[in-house]
Amino acid sequence: MTSTTAWTRRTFLGALAATPVAGALPTGAWASTGAATSRDVTIGFVLDRGRVKRINLPGNGDQAVLSRVTNRGRIVGKAPSRDGVGFDGLVGDVHRLRRFRFPGAKGTYATKANDRGQIVGAANRRSPMVGFPGTFGYLLDGGRFTRIAVPGAVYTQALGLNNRGQVVGEYLDDDGKYHGFRWERGRFSRFFDGPDGLSGSLADINDRGDMVGVYFAEDGTLGGFRLRRGRYTKFGAFGFPLTFATDINDRGQIAGYAISDLDLTEAHGFVLADGVGGPITQIDVLGVPRTAVYGLDDRGRLIGVCDNPRATRTTPGSTRVAQSPLLDALPLGLSARRDA
DSSP states (O other): OOOOTTBSSOOBOOOBOSOEEEEEEOGGGEEESSOOOTTOSEEEEEEETTEEEEEOOGGGGTTOEEEEEOTTOOEEEEEEOTTSSSEEEEEEOSSOEEEEOOTTOSEEEEEEEOTTSOEEEEEESSOSOTTSTTEEEEEEETTEEEEEOOTTOSEEEEEEEOTTOOEEEEEEOTTSOEEEEEEETTEEEEEEOOGGGOEEEEEEEOTTSOEEEEEEOTTSOEEEEEEETTEEEEEBSTTOSEEEEEEEOTTOOEEEEEESSTTOSOEEEEEETTOTTSOEEEEEETTOSBEEEEEEOTTOOEEEEEEOHHHHSOOTTSOOOOSHHHHHOSSSSOOOOBOO
16 A cells, blocks of 8 residues: 655544445446537446436536535536636536636635535635645625635635535645534634544535544545544545545535555545444445545435546557546545655
8 A cells, every 4th residue: 555644635534434345336327418428537326226327517527526415406616617628617407518717716615515505515726636725615695705714824725515605615734734614694603623623624524514524644644534413423435545535415424535655546435324333335336436426415316426437448558547627636636646
């Protein structure tokens, strides 16, 4: 297994929460919105009660991510802009996705949406690189953008949203430490460290106020956590050094994915259907090495991206599937890189 000590941004410790239960998705059972081609690097999917629906991603899926499906079927995410410089937010449904940008921004991500039609995300007016200095969060409500930025922070990202309009996310301070925040009614209501005072980020919040996120352990690994009534519970998946908790619904179910090493040899999605301490179900598309789950709704419907099964089944000497789309979105704005 590749060492994670070269990572300069997040890494997570995690003792396995429970025994993995295989939840592989047969590629032959896809209900598709269009035929996948070998040019598609990654493809989006919605998994609903064992049935998988493929979602076409802009730009052949390169670096595109689907990050939330709401109870009403609304989908948000992000994709590279048409000119190849920066990113656009995505919003729509399984049939059609449209692009949008924060006014004047060079790059925009959409990270979560709720049943009220609100959307949160992050944008950058100084650079097309969202998740780097100059990045700020936003709330989009009824066509109106509200900027969310922690005073004095290097950058701020809004990553999670519930139906009460509460927003959670992360900010980076001048000392290079990440912190979580909760924002509501136009102001920051609380700030958080990760468990044990470690550097950490909040990825989502449900209507009960339960939150999930990631923390950066001192050994350079990344782990997931749930924060309920002030109490942190840490967890990991599959014994991998990199675990990302990406979403929590009102039933307390937690979705995310885990990565085996810096080369992204394997990436598996997961669901904790009974919350932390319950069994963990591994979510994979058969025939591909990397599947990531980014969101779930209250009935357990999942959304994510995976390698294109057709593109991975290539003959020797043909073009390999790029590994950057998953690495680019940890979970969305949580960019990570290796030292040069």
